[in-house]
Amino acid sequence: MMLVYPSYYPDFRCIADRCRHSCCVGWEIDVDAATLALYDSLEGELGDRLRRSIADGHFVQDASGRCPFLNDSGLCDLITACGEGALCDICYEHPRFRHWYSDREEVGLGLCCEAAVDLLLQQTEPIALVSEGEECATAEETAFFEARKELFAIAQDRSAPLTARMERLLELGGVSLPPLDWRTVYLSLERLDEKWTEELQNLRLLAVVPSDFEREFEHLLWYFLYRHLRPDGIAEGVGLAVLSTRVVASLLATGEQTTKRLADLVRQYSSEIEYSDQNPTVLAEKITDFRC
Numbered sequence: 001m002m003l004v005y006p007s008y009y010p011d012f013r014c015i016a017d018r019c020r021h022s023c024c025v026g027w028e029i030d031v032d033a034a035t036l037a038l039y040d041s042l043e044g045e046l047g048d049r050l051r052r053s054i055a056d057g058h059f060v061q062d063a064s065g066r067c068p069f070l071n072d073s074g075l076c077d078l079i080t081a082c083g084e085g086a087l088c089d090i091c092y093e094h095p096r097f098r099h100w101y102s103d104r105e106e107v108g109l110g111l112c113c114e115a116a117v118d119l120l121l122q123q124t125e126p127i128a129l130v131s132e133g134e135e136c137a138t139a140e141e142t143a144f145f146e147a148r149k150e151l152f153a154i155a156q157d158r159s160a161p162l163t164a165r166m167e168r169l170l171e172l173g174g175v176s177l178p179p180l181d182w183r184t185v186y187l188s189l190e191r192l193d194e195k196w197t198e199e200l201q202n203l204r205l206l207a208v209v210p211s212d213f214e215r216e217f218e219h220l221l222w223y224f225l226y227r228h229l230r231p232d233g234i235a236e237g238v239g240l241a242v243l244s245t246r247v248v249a250s251l252l253a254t255g256e257q258t259t260k261r262l263a264d265l266v267r268q269y270s271s272e273i274e275y276s277d278q279n280p281t282v283l284a285e286k287i288t289d290f291r292c
């Protein structure tokens with residue numbers, strides 16, 4: 001079995017009480033069956049508190065959307081009392097995402113987490129994939145990994161402007177971005193936060209990225225490719241990666257062009273689009289429909 005991860009992955013650390021957009025606020029946290037059984041078996045005050053705090057298989061948020069175990073210092077009472085081993089799968093894994101193949105597991109860091117965003121954007125060298133262990137991939141998977149490697153190389157070819165790299169990616173992926181009113185499309189999607197709705201009011205899709213941020217957008221493009229390319233959906237993955245990069249770049253161009261604002265837009269985009277059950281599919285369908 002092979003484990004694959006981006007070169008920056010081992011440097012990730014949750015910033016816990018310093019996090020301004022904690023994953024313990026505003027998200028419904030489902031507790032997996034094995035952890036529910038563990039919590040049911042716990043005795044004493046902590047066990048009672050856990051059972052009081054969970055209903056229908058998820059933690060019951062307080063009136064401001066906070067997990068009942070997130071304390072006023074921004075720390076998790078459960079970790080403080082029992083360590084990370086007592087966390088349910090979602091809390092333990094967040095913000096990691098995983099893709100499984102027949103003999104390989106690929107892991108990445110989702111960008112709804114501000115620490116993961118900062119880590120990605122501060123990379124200077126092109127991001128590489130690191131692998132550990134051996135694998136016996138199928139012929140279809142091997143072809144996919146080779147095709148993806150070529151797409152990564154185009155995305156990271158610093159001899160060309162990022163705009164040209166994105167055009168080349170679309171060409172190689174056999175896909176075009178439909179000439180839609182993307183502001184209306186994004187405003188029609190499921191949305192969580194009013195601030196995101198406000199940002200979208202100014203969206204006008206540009207083909208270029210702000211020149212001062214080519215390196216950051218290269219990493220973002222790479223991340224979207226890594227996250228969304230699948231063996232049975234190369235065109236959709238490329239289309240979604242380029243569209244997502246352009247949307248974030250277009251939003252950045254509408255206001256203050258700072259690393260801080262870029263990081264916030266990336267986090268919002270990921271939270272609103274990638275962490276929705278529906279939104280990536282809706283966008284991929286818009287791209288696919290145009291191909292047909």
Ligand code: SF4
Pocket residue numbers: 013014015016019020021022023024094095112113114115116
């Ligand atoms: S969003 Fe990221 S940095 Fe913030 S609390 Fe969650 S894992 Fe930690």
